[in-house]
Amino acid sequence: MAKTKVLERKPLTPMEKTFLPQILSGLKTTFGTMMQKDVTLQYPEERPNIPDNYRGVPTLVKDPNGREKCVSCQLCEFVCPPKAIRMTPGEIDAEADPERAHVEKAPKEFDINMLRCIYCGLCQEVCPEEAIFLQDVFSLSGYSRKEMINNKEKLYELGGTLPDQHGKWDKKKAAEQSGNAH
Amino acid sequence: MELLDAFLPYLLPIFYAVAMVSVFMGLCSYSVLAERKVCSWIQGRVGPNRTRLPLLGHIPILGNLLTGLGIFQPAADGLKFLFKEEIVPGHVNKFYYMLAPVLALAPALTTMVVLPFGRYVDADGITQPLVLANVDLGMLIILGISSLGVYGIVLAGWASNSKYPFLGGIRASAQMISYELAMGLALLPVFMWAATPGSDYGMSLFGAVQSQQTLWLFIWQPLSALIFLVALFAETNRLPFDMAESETDLVGGFHTEYGCFKFGLFFVAEYAHVIMGSALFVLLFLGGWNFLPGLADPWGESLIGSLLSIAWFTTKVFSMIFFFIWMRWTLPRFRYDQVMSLGWKILLPLAVGNLVFNTIIIVLYDTFTR
Numbered sequence: 262m263a264k265t266k267v268l269e270r271k272p273l274t275p276m277e278k279t280f281l282p283q284i285l286s287g288l289k290t291t292f293g294t295m296m297q298k299d300v301t302l303q304y305p306e307e308r309p310n311i312p313d314n315y316r317g318v319p320t321l322v323k324d325p326n327g328r329e330k331c332v333s334c335q336l337c338e339f340v341c342p343p344k345a346i347r348m349t350p351g352e353i354d355a356e357a358d359p360e361r362a363h364v365e366k367a368p369k370e371f372d373i374n375m376l377r378c379i380y381c382g383l384c385q386e387v388c389p390e391e392a393i394f395l396q397d398v399f400s401l402s403g404y405s406r407k408e409m410i411n412n413k414e415k416l417y418e419l420g421g422t423l424p425d426q427h428g429k430w431d432k433k434k435a436a437e438q439s440g441n442a443h
Numbered sequence: 444m445e446l447l448d449a450f451l452p453y454l455l456p457i458f459y460a461v462a463m464v465s466v467f468m469g470l471c472s473y474s475v476l477a478e479r480k481v482c483s484w485i486q487g488r489v490g491p492n493r494t495r496l497p498l499l500g501h502i503p504i505l506g507n508l509l510t511g512l513g514i515f516q517p518a519a520d521g522l523k524f525l526f527k528e529e530i531v532p533g534h535v536n537k538f539y540y541m542l543a544p545v546l547a548l549a550p551a552l553t554t555m556v557v558l559p560f561g562r563y564v565d566a567d568g569i570t571q572p573l574v575l576a577n578v579d580l581g582m583l584i585i586l587g588i589s590s591l592g593v594y595g596i597v598l599a600g601w602a603s604n605s606k607y608p609f610l611g612g613i614r615a616s617a618q619m620i621s622y623e624l625a626m627g628l629a630l631l632p633v634f635m636w637a638a639t640p641g642s643d644y645g646m647s648l649f650g651a652v653q654s655q656q657t658l659w660l661f662i663w664q665p666l667s668a669l670i671f672l673v674a675l676f677a678e679t680n681r682l683p684f685d686m687a688e689s690e691t692d693l694v695g696g697f698h699t700e701y702g703c704f705k706f707g708l709f710f711v712a713e714y715a716h717v718i719m720g721s722a723l724f725v726l727l728f729l730g731g732w733n734f735l736p737g738l739a740d741p742w743g744e745s746l747i748g749s750l751l752s753i754a755w756f757t758t759k760v761f762s763m764i765f766f767f768i769w770m771r772w773t774l775p776r777f778r779y780d781q782v783m784s785l786g787w788k789i790l791l792p793l794a795v796g797n798l799v800f801n802t803i804i805i806v807l808y809d810t811f812t813r
Contacts, residue, residue, distance in 0.1 A: 288770070291773040299483075
């Protein structure tokens with residue numbers, strides 16, 4: 262058990278019993294705060310500083326070459342606690358996009374229901390392709406429920422492009438071409 | 444033209460009265476703004492800074508400055524009160540419910556009739572007060588009428604027919620009775636010194652100001668000033684004595700059941716009391732329009748001199764209003780029993796002691812100097 266220290270409370274001096282010195286010091290304190298700089302952020306005009314690891318609206322990102330990163334593995338859909346993510350997997354058309362034909366899969370549809378999303382960030386954590394990120398958008402609004410469901414197009418628009426350290430699929434292709442696959 | 448000359452003596456007072464009421468009401472609404480601004484500065488915020496009037500607010504630099512200071516905010520506040528839905532709860536006594544806000548505001552506006560706010564020198568070279576009605580019993584009228592203001596609060600508490608307003612009303616009346624005594628007793632020494640036998644002024648506030656030309660009463664009657672100030676805070680129902688409202692334990696106190704413009708009237712009444720109280724304190728203890736202790740009246744006898752005296756007086760009143768607001772956002776509220784014991788056990792004996800002490804001093808002074 263923690264030791265409690267009993268503080269000795271001194272009786273008030275006659276001057277303190279009038280409360281006047283305390284009132285004066287209180288007035289001094291409030292006057293001091295009046296002279297200080299305001300802490301208010303004039304919100305719509307001024308925006309708060311968003312830290313890098315902020316968990317805002319989940320978005321889909323593209324790699325630096327502007328290519329889709331998601332391979333529609335559906336891990337995010339499975340891990341999503343409130344079941345906000347709904348995805349329809351699709352295939353990459355090898356003739357239309359020969360460069361990415363070896364990736365094989367990409368989402369046909371990708372919906373995130375922002376009325377369900379709890380901003381937990383599990384989708385970002387689980388994504389093996391680093392394709393989904395919770396970025397800095399924090400104020401989201403819409404006029405209808407339907408508007409609050411972000412479709413694939415919207416998600417890419419929100420996400421933009423993020424730097425990619427790995428270049429996983431490019432490396433794989435290069436390895437295959439040099440006859441060194443796996 | 445002759446007709447105008449005949450009616451002028453009747454028309455002029457009406458004009459003066461209307462002018463004074465409008466200035467006073469303007470001050471009330473801007474005191475509300477001052478309260479909000481000072482409060483926000485003390486709490487590190489910026490306060491109302493978005494309301495912008497169409498033309499005036501779009502003057503390049505000045506418009507932004509005025510908007511940032513919230514100068515247009517009182518207009519928005521007033522309009523909001525006007526256009527809100529008038530709700531009269533079903534359980535109230537309608538007649539008294541409607542009457543209460545008026546009764547709260549009327550005394551506060553009536554007292555300013557005897558409030559001198561400057562001085563001029565008339566054709567005979569005699570200094571006269573600038574006041575609507577220069578009566579000898581000015582202070583008594585103010586004491587009498589301003590304490591009627593509590594009837595509005597008590598009536599509001601009773602007519603609302605609901606427990607929180609009722610408690611607020613009871614507290615307000617008890618508090619008013621307790622502090623009225625100390626206030627009156629604290630004032631007696633002031634007038635015992637100011638209105639010496641043979642002086643022309645009697646209980647008029649003008650006399651009290653004129654007697655402070657060399658030394659402000661605040662300096663040589665500090666105890667009276669302190670008791671009067673504390674009682675003033677209690678009488679105006681301001682924090683730390685806002686027993687009648689005490690949002691934390693009584694919801695909104697006496698005006699819980701009031702909304703829209705009726706609430707607005709209570710609001711204005713509170714600030715009217717604050718302004719009246721500040722003006723009174725300035726007149727009685729801070730030398731009114733006298734410039735500084737020992738340097739009474741440096742601004743000549745011309746019209747400009749009169750205007751300067753008004754300006755100096757208003758400056759003092761504004762500082763006093765600021766002090767009221769500053770105090771409000773510094774101190775927490777007293778508990779109800781603490782308010783009562785402060786009033787009856789401390790202020791009242793102090794005021795009586797102060798009165799007796801001053802009486803003895805005056806007697807000694809008269810005996811040994813004459």
